Amino acid sequence: MNQANLAIEITDLTIAYKEKPVLWDVDLEFPEGNLTAIVGPNGAGKTTLLKATLGLIPPSAGQVLVFGKPLRQQRRLVGYVPQRGSVDWDFPTSALDVVMMGRYGHLGWLRRPGKAERDLAMQALHSVGMQDFAGRQISQLSGGQQQRVFLARALAQDAAIYLMDEPFQGVDAVTERAILEMMRRLRDEGKTVIVVHHDLQSVPEYFDRAVLLNVRKIASGPVHEVFTDDNLRAAYGDRVTRLGAAALPQLEPESRAGLPVMGK
Amino acid sequence: MNLQDLFTALFFDYTLRTVALGSAVLGAVSGALGAFAVLRRQSLMGDAISHAALPGVVLAFLISGSKDILALGAGALFTAWLGTMAMVYIRRRTRIKEDTSLGLVLSVFFGVGMVLLTFTQRLPNAHQAGLDRFLFGQAAALLERDVVYMAVFGGGALLLLALLWKEFKLVSFDPEFATGLGLPVRALDVLLTTLLAVAIVLGLQAVGVVLMSAMVVAPAAAARQWTDRLGSMVLLSALFGAISGVAGTLVSSLAAGLSTGPTIVLVASFIVLLSILFAPARGLVPAALRRRAQASGALSQG
Numbered sequence: 001m002n003q004a005n006l007a008i009e010i011t012d013l014t015i016a017y018k019e020k021p022v023l024w025d026v027d028l029e030f031p032e033g034n035l036t037a038i039v040g041p042n043g044a045g046k047t048t049l050l051k052a053t054l055g056l057i058p059p060s061a062g063q064v065l066v067f068g069k070p071l072r073q074q075r076r077l078v079g080y081v082p083q084r085g086s087v088d089w090d091f092p093t094s095a096l097d098v099v100m101m102g103r104y105g106h107l108g109w110l111r112r113p114g115k116a117e118r119d120l121a122m123q124a125l126h127s128v129g130m131q132d133f134a135g136r137q138i139s140q141l142s143g144g145q146q147q148r149v150f151l152a153r154a155l156a157q158d159a160a161i162y163l164m165d166e167p168f169q170g171v172d173a174v175t176e177r178a179i180l181e182m183m184r185r186l187r188d189e190g191k192t193v194i195v196v197h198h199d200l201q202s203v204p205e206y207f208d209r210a211v212l213l214n215v216r217k218i219a220s221g222p223v224h225e226v227f228t229d230d231n232l233r234a235a236y237g238d239r240v241t242r243l244g245a246a247a248l249p250q251l252e253p254e255s256r257a258g259l260p261v262m263g264k
Numbered sequence: 265m266n267l268q269d270l271f272t273a274l275f276f277d278y279t280l281r282t283v284a285l286g287s288a289v290l291g292a293v294s295g296a297l298g299a300f301a302v303l304r305r306q307s308l309m310g311d312a313i314s315h316a317a318l319p320g321v322v323l324a325f326l327i328s329g330s331k332d333i334l335a336l337g338a339g340a341l342f343t344a345w346l347g348t349m350a351m352v353y354i355r356r357r358t359r360i361k362e363d364t365s366l367g368l369v370l371s372v373f374f375g376v377g378m379v380l381l382t383f384t385q386r387l388p389n390a391h392q393a394g395l396d397r398f399l400f401g402q403a404a405a406l407l408e409r410d411v412v413y414m415a416v417f418g419g420g421a422l423l424l425l426a427l428l429w430k431e432f433k434l435v436s437f438d439p440e441f442a443t444g445l446g447l448p449v450r451a452l453d454v455l456l457t458t459l460l461a462v463a464i465v466l467g468l469q470a471v472g473v474v475l476m477s478a479m480v481v482a483p484a485a486a487a488r489q490w491t492d493r494l495g496s497m498v499l500l501s502a503l504f505g506a507i508s509g510v511a512g513t514l515v516s517s518l519a520a521g522l523s524t525g526p527t528i529v530l531v532a533s534f535i536v537l538l539s540i541l542f543a544p545a546r547g548l549v550p551a552a553l554r555r556r557a558q559a560s561g562a563l564s565q566g
Contacts, residue, residue: 054443075445076446088303092491092492094493104434104445104447107430109431110427137492
């Protein structure tokens with residue numbers, strides 16, 4: 001794999017809050033055009049890894065390169081879907097308005113969003129099945145619909161890399177399918193999608209690659225290489241080895257070859 | 265004075281017209297910027313900022329020896345801004361929680377201000393100073409010159425608000441996403457809070473440090489009840505602020521000894537009360553009526 005098709009390259013990343021390390025000496029490479037899950041137990045530093053990649057948290061050490069250059073020069077290439085709970089949904093604004101915020105980086109200072117931005121935002125709402133809710137005040141949307149508005153906003157950013165923080169958290173089945181379709185479409189267009197994910201069971205079905213994280217990087221690579229009993233035990237401890245064996249029967253060595261993702 | 269005389273006076277009486285105009289300007293500016301403060305959960309910050317302005321007013325008088333409104337205003341803005349930065353610093357660098365830092369800044373700055381004020385009032389030219397009007401406000405003391413300054417600085421603050429509208433909106437709604445886009449979120453945060461401090465200082469002479477935060481919070485809280493759009497909320501909040509300013513000034517002019525500040529604030533509070541009760545979508549009364557209609561509808565169907 002040469003340097004050119006690495007969407008994100010993280011080296012020696014360490015982050016500590018009040019001297020307690022949350023991420024310790026993490027090296028990661030995300031090749032372009034893949035759908036990657038970041039998994040690990042609670043407190044493993046998954047969200048921190050995502051925020052550090054976006055430059056929202058200053059690292060204690062280490063660096064993040066986006067297509068070989070520092071993040072600061074490449075911000076426009078990185079789209080972001082924060083956790084739904086990170087904002088006040090009673091803010092007086094509409095779904096369409098939130099999606100148009102995805103265009104603010106392209107617009108630059110002093111320019112107001114106009115018809116072009118409105119059209120792009122409507123298109124983005126359309127692709128997550130939310131076109132009928134454009135004018136709706138955002139607190140009047142269900143949790144899944146709010147999540148899709150956030151996804152549409154990221155789509156409107158028209159980025160090359162998408163970072164998503166638990167997009168499947170607490171959403172309905174329709175939204176889950178819409179998110180999955182959107183992620184696959186982005187991947188098929190050659191974009192890089194990196195998702196913090198909490199449901200181990202769906203990882204082999206949904207993702208090409210996985211990063212197992214517990215403060216340190218345990219493993220990263222294609223899902224079938226990462227999801228071994230040894231790696232899962234290293235990340236989750238004995239508790240989840242049992243869970244892993246029960247919940248992920250398809251990861252038993254003998255049945256592994258039958259996984260649908262293997263075919264890729 | 266009956267109502268008709270009052271309105272005649274509003275347009276033709278020089279003093280009353282000046283005072284009402286000044287109150288309208290301060291209400292509109294603090295209403296517009298207060299909308300952002302309320303949405304950013306900084307309602308109490310307005311209170312700390314206005315109290316932190318008091319030592320600046322007195323210091324400016326002690327240093328310049330005059331009660332020139334520009335000097336006093338500059339002093340007020342300086343210590344108000346210092347108090348704001350102290351709050352930000354305490355929140356970022358220590359383990360003290362935000363509400364505690366607000367309480368600390370408010371009481372320390374106000375305490376220093378009161379000590380300076382009582383000290384100053386013992387000085388020979390104390391009575392001419394009349395600095396104690398900054399406690400509860402005295403709109404009647406507004407001169408045409410003061411109103412011109414208020415309009416210039418308030419207009420400047422509103423112009424900046426309009427120019428950076430989409431940035432302020434995004435920083436208020438989702439600061440993390442704004443950082444991800446590469447916006448200088450901290451600088452925008454400081455700028456927006458500074459504009460709030462400007463709005464508060466503009467109102468100190470008429471409303472006073474003790475109650476000025478009500479002009480930040482009340483019109484915005486009322487406006488939020490009526491609309492689900494940021495633009496209309498800010499406009500409505502400015503309108504409610506201006507109405508409170510003018511109405512409060514008129515009412516306080518009816519009787520001698522009625523301080524303008526408290527009267528303006530009472531009018532604003534009345535608008536809040538009406539809005540909480542009767543706003544169509546969010547009001548308590550329409551909600552109760554809807555519930556009742558639903559219940560009877562269910563009954564007649566069943």
